[in-house]
Amino acid sequence: MKTDNHFKSFSxxxxxxxxxxxALLPFCLVIIASFMSHNENSLITLPATLTNYQHLNNSIYxxxxxxxxVIAGISTxxxxxxxxxxxxxxxxxxxxxxxxxxxxxxxxxxTSSLIRSYALIAIIKAKGILNSILIALGIIDxxxxxxxTNYAVLIGLIYNLLPFMILPIMTNVERLDQxxxxxxxxxGANRFxxxxxxxxxxxxxxxxxxxxxxxxxxxxxxxxPDILGGAKSIMLGNLIQNQFxxxxxxxxxxxxxxxxxxxxxxxxxxxxxxxRGNKKREWL
Amino acid sequence: MKFFLxxxxxxxxxxxxxxxxxDKVLNVYAWTxxxxxxxxxxxxxxxxxxxxxxxxxxxxxxxxxxxxxxxxGYDVIMPSSxxxxxxxxxxxxxxxxxxxxPNWKNINPNFLNPAYDPKSEYSSPYIWGITGIFYNDxxxxxxxxxxxxxxWDERFYNKLMLLDDTREVFSMVLMRLGYPANDRNPExxxxxxxxxxELLKNVKVFSTGTSVSIMIDEDATVGMAxxxxxxxxxxxxxxIHFTFPEEGFVIWVxxxxxxxxxxxxxxxxxxxxxxxxxxIAKEVAVAANFPTTNLAGFNLLPDSIRNDQTIYPxxxxxxxxxxxxxLGDDTLALYEKYWEELKxxx
Amino acid sequence: xxxxxxxxxxxxxIYLFFYIPIIVLIVYSFNNTTFSLVWHGFTWKWYVDLFSDxxxxxxxxxxxxxxxxxxxxxxxxxxxxxxxxxRYRFAGRNFxxxxxxxxxxxxxxxxxxxxxxxxxxxxxxxxxxSLLLAHICFCIPFVIVTTYxxxxxxxxxxxxxxxxxxxxxxxxxxxIILPLLSPALFASWLLSFTLSxxxxxxxxxxxxxxxxxxxxxxxxxxRSGIKPEINALCSVLFCVTVTLVVLAQLAxxxxx
Numbered sequence: 001m002k003t004d005n006h007f008k009s010f011s012x013x014x015x016x017x018x019x020x021x022x023a024l025l026p027f028c029l030v031i032i033a034s035f036m037s038h039n040e041n042s043l044i045t046l047p048a049t050l051t052n053y054q055h056l057n058n059s060i061y062x063x064x065x066x067x068x069x070v071i072a073g074i075s076t077x078x079x080x081x082x083x084x085x086x087x088x089x090x091x092x093x094x095x096x097x098x099x100x101x102x103x104x105x106x107x108x109x110x111t112s113s114l115i116r117s118y119a120l121i122a123i124i125k126a127k128g129i130l131n132s133i134l135i136a137l138g139i140i141d142x143x144x145x146x147x148x149t150n151y152a153v154l155i156g157l158i159y160n161l162l163p164f165m166i167l168p169i170m171t172n173v174e175r176l177d178q179x180x181x182x183x184x185x186x187x188g189a190n191r192f193x194x195x196x197x198x199x200x201x202x203x204x205x206x207x208x209x210x211x212x213x214x215x216x217x218x219x220x221x222x223x224x225p226d227i228l229g230g231a232k233s234i235m236l237g238n239l240i241q242n243q244f245x246x247x248x249x250x251x252x253x254x255x256x257x258x259x260x261x262x263x264x265x266x267x268x269x270x271x272x273x274x275x276r277g278n279k280k281r282e283w284l
Numbered sequence: 285m286k287f288f289l290x291x292x293x294x295x296x297x298x299x300x301x302x303x304x305x306x307d308k309v310l311n312v313y314a315w316t317x318x319x320x321x322x323x324x325x326x327x328x329x330x331x332x333x334x335x336x337x338x339x340x341x342x343x344x345x346x347x348x349x350x351x352x353x354x355x356x357g358y359d360v361i362m363p364s365s366x367x368x369x370x371x372x373x374x375x376x377x378x379x380x381x382x383x384x385x386p387n388w389k390n391i392n393p394n395f396l397n398p399a400y401d402p403k404s405e406y407s408s409p410y411i412w413g414i415t416g417i418f419y420n421d422x423x424x425x426x427x428x429x430x431x432x433x434x435x436w437d438e439r440f441y442n443k444l445m446l447l448d449d450t451r452e453v454f455s456m457v458l459m460r461l462g463y464p465a466n467d468r469n470p471e472x473x474x475x476x477x478x479x480x481x482e483l484l485k486n487v488k489v490f491s492t493g494t495s496v497s498i499m500i501d502e503d504a505t506v507g508m509a510x511x512x513x514x515x516x517x518x519x520x521x522x523x524i525h526f527t528f529p530e531e532g533f534v535i536w537v538x539x540x541x542x543x544x545x546x547x548x549x550x551x552x553x554x555x556x557x558x559x560x561x562x563x564i565a566k567e568v569a570v571a572a573n574f575p576t577t578n579l580a581g582f583n584l585l586p587d588s589i590r591n592d593q594t595i596y597p598x599x600x601x602x603x604x605x606x607x608x609x610x611l612g613d614d615t616l617a618l619y620e621k622y623w624e625e626l627k628x629x630x
Numbered sequence: 631x632x633x634x635x636x637x638x639x640x641x642x643x644i645y646l647f648f649y650i651p652i653i654v655l656i657v658y659s660f661n662n663t664t665f666s667l668v669w670h671g672f673t674w675k676w677y678v679d680l681f682s683d684x685x686x687x688x689x690x691x692x693x694x695x696x697x698x699x700x701x702x703x704x705x706x707x708x709x710x711x712x713x714x715x716x717r718y719r720f721a722g723r724n725f726x727x728x729x730x731x732x733x734x735x736x737x738x739x740x741x742x743x744x745x746x747x748x749x750x751x752x753x754x755x756x757x758x759x760s761l762l763l764a765h766i767c768f769c770i771p772f773v774i775v776t777t778y779x780x781x782x783x784x785x786x787x788x789x790x791x792x793x794x795x796x797x798x799x800x801x802x803x804x805x806i807i808l809p810l811l812s813p814a815l816f817a818s819w820l821l822s823f824t825l826s827x828x829x830x831x832x833x834x835x836x837x838x839x840x841x842x843x844x845x846x847x848x849x850x851x852x853r854s855g856i857k858p859e860i861n862a863l864c865s866v867l868f869c870v871t872v873t874l875v876v877l878a879q880l881a882x883x884x885x886x
Contacts, residue, residue, distance in 0.1 A: 006800070012720060021748075086641065108652050247617050
């Protein structure tokens, strides 16, 4: 069937050209750069060297990675807990208000995230709105110190990344077949069991997609820890940025990026290997 | 879906027609908030040159762009002191032809031939600032904060704001220890790092961009800040004051420069000359609340600003100021290493 | 009935969470102060400043245009990729998966720097085109991930049936896949548009002097303390967008 091959070749060629130019080449550049040196006159230059990777063997980088991992992990979990019911409810709505409600979720995010973060600051700071209300109502005496702590960073991350959890889950839940749920109930499963054994596994692709889209940016974002967290600790995003901008050490920054990629890819591969019995693993 | 594609294609066509290069154009790439809009508009009106104005908020990004691209397309840039040093040495800057800058004479001689540009060949000074101590007199009295060393005091536990800038903070500690701000000696830097570790528990927040609102809203009541920022804060909160620490303080200067690859050099010179005009310099100083390097402009300022010790301190005080020079990659890497350890030790 | 009340309550709570900062933002656009984040009294000053600041509006228009173009480009390419990954077995399939993953994973500054080097190498001048390519580049993985997760839930038998009936791949794509995918495509488009409107770091690196965009302007204005004017701009944009969406919804209601 010649026409079949036309479309397939057309798609594949476009995809490969694009991916080659804008995914593979930049990535290769990064890998190559990580083995390079730098000096006063050039950002990236020969001789090739392993020193960048050798420098990585430092407990402080491991701690920075851990911290970013933990904060990104907690944010993802919270986004999941908050976002899943929300996505579920909207996706299962029959009404024609559905797209409207979805758009209503997205519109706030077309406002610059920086400005919204400042609005968050205005709410949680010592003289901010939240504290003023709580003090006026007599609930607390001293203002709550939320700003410039890890809690503020979490709030900021969740606030900015929640739609990235909601949207993929939503598109997935929509495909859920009500009949399966009804069948489970008919067979005597209570709501919790239905949820655990039917709904969760069927919406797992959406959950994974959402988690990836939240976790990965959360690992490398830097301005939220800066303005909401008071820049008192370094996360992965700051670390890499500092290498590029302050130390003018692009090879080192590339090395960080390469290692980060490697670690996360390994984690995913481990997950895939562990769940290889599960049919749904074709997702990755 | 199809509609979108057609629509987008049409728009793309329209845009490609619209973005033909204009004849008289100038691409300015400057520090955010330091060149007020009206200056650009006045320049456009008087010369008929269209200005494309972009901004950046740290030198490193500007530097990265100019360095990596053969033709970034910028005609005027605004490197800070030590970046002029570095970029000149790497042959990225045009040697200024003073004959094209008749208003050069307006510059305050104190800012000519500085350590970072010994013959003032590459840079035209614009505004400057000093890093010192700010405090809120609702909580502290003026006498309590005279030296950098005072910041280490126990009663400032979790109250300080420090600039989120590796160099600034290290310069501060080096000066506290009696070393020059541009010290490259690894031993001294290590000492500084250890001293800094002791200071950490007093730090409530590191910030450069949000300093002013932090000062006004009293999120931090004492710490490190630029005199220009402190002055602006004091206009909205009368309790904010500035001190020039006794051990010494760093002075930075933002300068205009012309990259070697500038496509519109003539227009660039016109712009540089324009901002050196006395009346323009004065308007900028009033609008941006930053101290100006332009003597003729300074002389036109109203007394209330001219005599303000925060932004125009006396000569005696100024003699303690140290200009920032380029430290070289090795020292920067050392700073960065200690900075990371510092922030992660909390 | 109980379920509906509980659901509505939960939805309202989350919407509140999203919108309270926006409301604060709008209120503060009337704040009579330049730098402070505490309320100091009411003023129209910032709106007056805003409407006489044409540069800002040009940058806004540029950003919207760029956003629409990137979202459309990314959705198109991403959809092709997701569908190809789903339907075809081809050489290097796993490799492609890996590349996509790496794209999402790359810190923005690394992507920005790498793209800058790439564009320089190809002598591509920095401006609208470089921005467009860069934006499509970082949006595509989000489109792929969102679209693919929906594709998996399809019943493959549909395709078999269509093929048996003689449909070519292209027809299958157009008549079966696209309609079934449209919610995911809509969601992906929205995601990409959002990402593009807000991107700062990558845009910093690949933008040229002639095509100003909003996020860069905002970052710079925040620094210089003209923030309430930005609040005014964001409030105006927000109200306009909400109005458009509400109008669209009402118009659609009439159709059904």
